[in-house]
Amino acid sequence: MSNPTPSDTQDFLQDENTLAIQVADDIKIQGNIDRVIGDTWSVVFDPKHIKLIKSSGYVFIEFIKDKKLHSGKAQLIRLDTEKATVIIAKPNNLQSRPIRTAPRARVELPAAIIISRTKTEGERFIPRTDNRIVDLSFAGAKIVCKVAFERGDEDFLVLSCLDKGNTTVKDKQIYLHARKVREAGPSPLADFPYAYGFQFDIAFPIFKKMIGDFVLTL
Numbered sequence: 001m002s003n004p005t006p007s008d009t010q011d012f013l014q015d016e017n018t019l020a021i022q023v024a025d026d027i028k029i030q031g032n033i034d035r036v037i038g039d040t041w042s043v044v045f046d047p048k049h050i051k052l053i054k055s056s057g058y059v060f061i062e063f064i065k066d067k068k069l070h071s072g073k074a075q076l077i078r079l080d081t082e083k084a085t086v087i088i089a090k091p092n093n094l095q096s097r098p099i100r101t102a103p104r105a106r107v108e109l110p111a112a113i114i115i116s117r118t119k120t121e122g123e124r125f126i127p128r129t130d131n132r133i134v135d136l137s138f139a140g141a142k143i144v145c146k147v148a149f150e151r152g153d154e155d156f157l158v159l160s161c162l163d164k165g166n167t168t169v170k171d172k173q174i175y176l177h178a179r180k181v182r183e184a185g186p187s188p189l190a191d192f193p194y195a196y197g198f199q200f201d202i203a204f205p206i207f208k209k210m211i212g213d214f215v216l217t218l
Contacts (some may be wrong), residue, residue, distance in 0.1 A: 019043050019063040021086070023052040030201075031086065033063075039090045040077060050084040059088065070094045104137035105218040108189075109160050110167055111143060116155035124153075128167060132192050133160055138211040140199045142184050144192035154179055156198065162214045174207045176200050 019041070020028045029052060031045040045053075053059065054076070062071040072091035079086055110128035126147065135142035143158070156178045161167040177200070184197040 019061055021045075021053060022060040022062075023054075027052070028062075029053070034085070041088050041090060043086045043088065045084050045086065047084040050079075050081050050086070053079060053086060055079050061088065061091070064099065067099055068096045069099055070096045103212065103215045104135060104139075105215040107133055107136050107218070109133040109136070109162070111158050111160040113143075113145075114157040114159070115149070115153050116157075128160075130192075132189060133158075134188055134195075136211060137215060138200070138208040140178070140197065143196055143198055144187040144189050145194045145196070146192055148194045149180065149196065156180065158198065162210060172210070174210060176207060 017033050018030055019033055020030050021043075022028050029045060029049040031043040033041055034044045035042040056079075057076060058073045059076050060071070061074045062069060064070070072094040074091045075089040077087040077089055109132065111131045111133050112128045113126040113131055115124040115126070126145070130146040132144050133141050134144055141158070158174075158176045158178050160174055161169055162172040162174060163169045167173075178198040179201050180196050180198055182197045183195065185195045187193050187195040
């Protein structure tokens with residue numbers, strides 16, 4: 001299993017309360033640091049992801065602190081799948097590097113959104129006509145909407161096209177898994193009063209490159 005590059009994890013993490021654990025090649029899961037007890041950290045993960053963590057040994061972690069990205073191997077002390085919690089020892093040897101800022105641009109791109117629901121409720125689809133991406137980078141986006149999301153809506157699939165004039169151009173379409181980070185009002189568009197900040201959790205490298213190239217041309 002190879003270690004992720006610092007830039008990849010920086011785009012993945014949200015703030016200084018989150019920590020990423022690599023569970024396989026190019027697969028990382030994000031948790032929230034719940035408590036610090038001496039030289040150990042308690043980290044809470046999504047129950048759907050906790051089973052991806054091996055039950056013993058060392059794990060490769062990355063986190064943000066003091067405007068730097070820190071990475072290293074940490075000893076896994078305890079794995080509690082019922083509480084979706086991991087106890088790890090603070091690494092002795094950490095590598096650090098300054099945080100870089102992902103290039104971003106102000107845009108106005110229609111975006112369809114699919115919201116993941118429970119098996120009984122199914123998925124909710126919101127068409128392109130009801131949403132606009134107004135700020136975009138390969139790490140995330142600000143999206144404004146005609147209708148507010150419901151409480152508990154967290155997992156999203158964002159479908160858009162990096163060609164405002166023709167949303168059917170296949171080689172410019174992007175499909176990105178995202179999670180809602182926060183409400184990000186006010187909206188710059190009166191017809192789309194609800195504004196949200198999104199973090200792209202999973203993005204195929206080709207889509208990240210497409211967004212990066214698109215942003216740099218604006």
